[in-house]
Amino acid sequence: MAPLPSFLRFQGPLARLSPEDRRWLLLRGGAVDSRIAARVRELxxxxxxxxxxxxxxxxxxxxGVSLSSLEVPRARCEEALAALEPSLVRALTRAVRNIARAHxxxxxxxxxxxxxxxxxxxxxPDPLGRVGVYAPGGRAVYPSSVLMGVVPAKVAGVGEVIVCSPPGRDxxxxxxxxxxxxxxxxxxVFALGGAGAVAAMAYGTRSVPRVDRIVGPGNAYVAEAKLQVVGAVAIEAPAGPSEILVVADATASPEAVAREVLAQAEHDPDAACVVVALGDAVAEAIAAQVRALSVSAKRREIVDAALGSRGAVLSVASLEEVWPFVADFAPEHLLLATAEPAADLERVRNAGTVFLGERSSVAYGDYMTGSNHVLPTAGLARAYSGLNLLDFYRWTTFQRVERAASAALADDVGVLADSEGLFAHAEAARAWRGA
Incomplete structure (x- = not known):
């Protein structure tokens, strides 16, 4: 299946994807750039x-800034809130409320x-003592990601929640x-970015307290840093570029599907945007809309790069062909633009989050429904879940053995311990045999 230059990487029947093309779509994690890994290790x-x-x-x-302090005074945070556009404050407040309710x-x-x-x-379940939330800065500023990390942590009862985000020129x-x-x-809040912020939260410094878990998105350096500090601190699922898989039938609006594709494509040149449509006609109509809308995309350079790298509009003769591919692809976002999305949900096993019906825009989930938008990518939804309340707890197990039960356990525990050559274990158990 030949690539289409400056548009979709793949277009045509799903069944005709070559093994190499299918592998390209499914294995999205890729190898870590050795230069990035080495630089992060140094930092x-x-x-x-x-x-x-x-x-x-x-x-x-x-x-490019000389800081007088790493920590941002609370008063400066309050001033920023007071100066923020009222409509944005209203939207953020609504999102906080819904995120809290959902969690x-x-x-x-x-x-x-x-x-x-x-x-x-x-x-x-015991809430974690301290959690660190990373918030990107620079070209990508996501206040919504601050909410997605902080609000669930507070709902869980985490003792202290800190936020790290890169400083601007001020x-x-x-x-x-x-x-x-x-x-x-x-x-x-700390004016810290990149791998340095991750290291500070993982190991602690004089100014920055050590945390128990780090959550939140970031660039390649942040993602690599989080992987390198695992062992000193917990993280959520490793994350990469954004991705979407849309399953569409003849009831779907080609324009609506195309808009969802472009919404994810504008995130990153490496974003993966795939549509599997029921029938060639539906696929062709969607591909035409993707092409038409991409021309006027405000982030067209990024969109074109993403679609040209991992963009695909594929067709199937029956939806039965779709579900094995969905399970293998394990998308971050799965949109079911079908006649009966609730019924189709029963066929889904691997996805970060599923949107039922074309009106359930992924953008709603990114910002406002209350569901968490910190999700596994690169097929890791096969094993990982999206960020949720359980990520902010650790579990304490406990056990009690009553007097009679202790005597009843002693002999069998002794047998097992002897079989493993742990003779002191056996003696510790048998000591209670007649007690």
């Missing part, structure tokens, strides 16, 4: 060795079970990020 080591001094130097080198129902509960008489085993993160931090309930 992390610098923060571990020199702490705040390294962070001030990184601000001068990468952000409150996810609260876990403690459980206990008596596995046999006198043997109690339980599990209790030495402060973007005003909308500062305002979002206030509205979401963040406890502290």
């Amino acid at each position: 992390i080591a610098s923060v571990q060795l020199d702490g705040d001094s390294a962070l001030f130097e990184m601000a001068r080198r990468f952000d 409150e129902v996810q609260r876990p509960r403690a459980v206990e079970v008596e596995t046999e008489p006198g043997v109690l085993v339980g599990r209790r 030495g402060l993160p973007h005003a909308s990020v500062l305002a979002a931090a206030v509205l979401a309930g963040a406890d502290r």
Whole structure:
């Protein structure tokens, strides 16, 4: 299947994709750039060795600003909120409310079970002590991502939530990020970006407290840094460029589907945007709309690059052909633009989040429905879920063995311990045999 220059990488029947083309669409993670990995390793080591001094130097080198303090005073955050456009404040406030509502129902509960008489085993959810939320800056500023990280953490009862975001020329993160931090309930904000911010949150410095988990999107350096600090701190699912898979039948509006494709394509030149349509006619109509709308896209250069790299409009003769491909693709966003999306949802197993019906725009989920938009990419939805309330807890397990149960367990535990050569274990168990 030949690529279409400056438009879609693939177009035609799904069944005719070559093994190489199918592999290109499915294996989206790719190898980490060795130069980025090495540079990130150096930056992390610098923060571990020199702490705040390294962070001030990184601000001068990468952000072009000399900071007097790494932490943003609360008053400056409040000032940013007061100066923000009222319509944006209203939208952010509405999003906070919906995110809180959607996550409150996810609260876990403690459980206990008596596995046999006198043997109690339980599990209790405990909120994390401190969480760090990374918020991109520079060319990509996402106050919505601040909300998606901070609000669930606060709902979960996390002890302290900090936000790190790169400083601008004024030495402060973007005003909308500062305002979002206030509205979401963040406890502290730091003017820190890139791999340095990740290292600071992972290991702690004099100014920046060490956190238990880091969440939030970022560029390739941030993503690589988060992977490199795993072991010192927890992260959410590894994340890459945005992606969408649309399943469409004859009931779908070609224009609506095309707009969803362009909405994800404008994120990143490496975004993956795939449509699988029922029938050649539907596929051709959607492809035509994608082409027509891309011409006037405000971020056309990015859109064209994404569509030319991992853009596809494919056709199938039956929706039965779609579901195995969906499971293999495991998209970040799956839009079911079909006649019966609720029924089709039952066929879906691997997806970061599913949008039922063409009116359920992915843009709504990105900003306002309350569902979290921090989602697994690159096929990792096969094993990872989107950011949710459980990410802000750790579980404490506990167990109690009553007197009679202790005596009843002693012999069998001793047998198992002896079989593994752990004789002190066996003696510890058998000591209670007659007690």
